[in-house]
Each structure stands twice: as C-alpha cells, then as structure tokens.
Amino acid sequence: MRIAIIVEGKNDRSRLRRVLSDDVPIYCTYGTPSTDRLEKLRGEVGDKHPYLFTDNDSSGKRIRGMLRDAFPDADHIHTRKGYSGVEKTPEVYLIEQLEKAGLEAYIMYPPQDPAPWKKEDQF
Template identity: 50%
Template sequence: MEDKVLIVEGTNDRKRVRRVLAEPVDIICTYGTLSDEKLESLILPIEDKDVYILVDADEAGDRLRKQLKHELPNATHLYTQKGYGQVETTPIDYLTHLLRGYFNVKEVI
C-alpha cells in the first residue's frame, strides 16, 4: 500500500501524471465535484497518508481545491500554470519539474 496519494480530477489527468511518476502512487480521480458521501469515502481511507492535490487551473478546479483544502487541511497543493489550463494538457517536462520535489519521477528524454 502506498503512503502517498495524489488527487486529480479525471482519468486523462491520471494517465498524464502516471507517464511522469517513477514510483507507485495511489492516484484518485474526483471526476469533478464531490458530494458529502463521496468526500467521506474518499477522505477517511487517506487521512493518515501524504496527500497531494493537482487539479486544473480553471473555475471547476478552484472550487474542487477549495473543497479539498477544507476536508484535507494538511494536503500539499500542486499547481499547473494557468496558461496550460488542464493537468492533461500540461507539458510532460513541466509536470516532471512540478512533481520532482514530491515524488520520484522519470527523467525527461
């Protein structure tokens, strides 16, 4: 079982991040907003882990980030650049640079 958890919005975000990671990380997709039931089932199993949040740099991502900040106050928030907008369209070399400080990453070729 991994000690690190990365929360992203969708499956394309998860695929993009997996291309960069060189270690096993539990990547959870929220699929947008979180209901109270979904929050409870998401939060309880990961409260004692190192949680990282990487969501899109848009309105929906900002709302989700605010909700997760409230529920997971000790989580580390990672940000893509506004110009990239979505995690799934963030360049691989930028994602590698962003995640390097927190995860083992593959070297960019």
C-alpha cells in the same frame, strides 16, 4: 513517507501516471466531488500524505477549495494558467511542479537523448 495524489479526472490521472512511479496512488474526484465522494477519498487516502494536483481554472480552484477542507494538511500543486488542465500539461512542466513539491523520489524521468551524432564520430 507514503503519499497519495488527488486529481480531478481520469485523464489527469493517466497523464500523471506517465511521470510517476506505480507505487504512488492517484485518486480522482471525478469533477466536483459530492460529500460522499469526499468521504470515500478520505478513506482511500487513509494515513498517506495527500497532494492535490488540480487545474488552474475556476472549476479547479473550486475543487481545490473543497479538497482543502477535506484534507487540511495536503500540499497543493496546480497547473499554470494557459494549460487546459493537467491532462494537457506538457510532461516537462508536470515534472517541474512535482520537483517543486519535493517528490523527486517518485518521478519517472524520461530517458536522456544520447549525444548527437558528430561527423568526427565516423572515424
């Protein structure tokens, strides 16, 4: 399945780009989208399955409502209250939300830390 993610702004896109593979297009509303912007987003998304990743604040909820009307089949992902937007959400939480949405195949997981050094390792 081909997917696309729609976020509110370019900082959100930059933050998600750190944890998503480059073959996932991430589009921006650039704030509250106008009718023209919604039409342009529909064209950009095309036949890809949309995921809406928005902030969990009043503005994000308003934008999510507008996007829901434009993309009725979209899956919804959003940050937790307390995080000041997608751009300030810890990567581990972004990954957790993407996993909940079933997008594991597109996640670029950070490298695992090697096992900690032990005194016994020196012998």
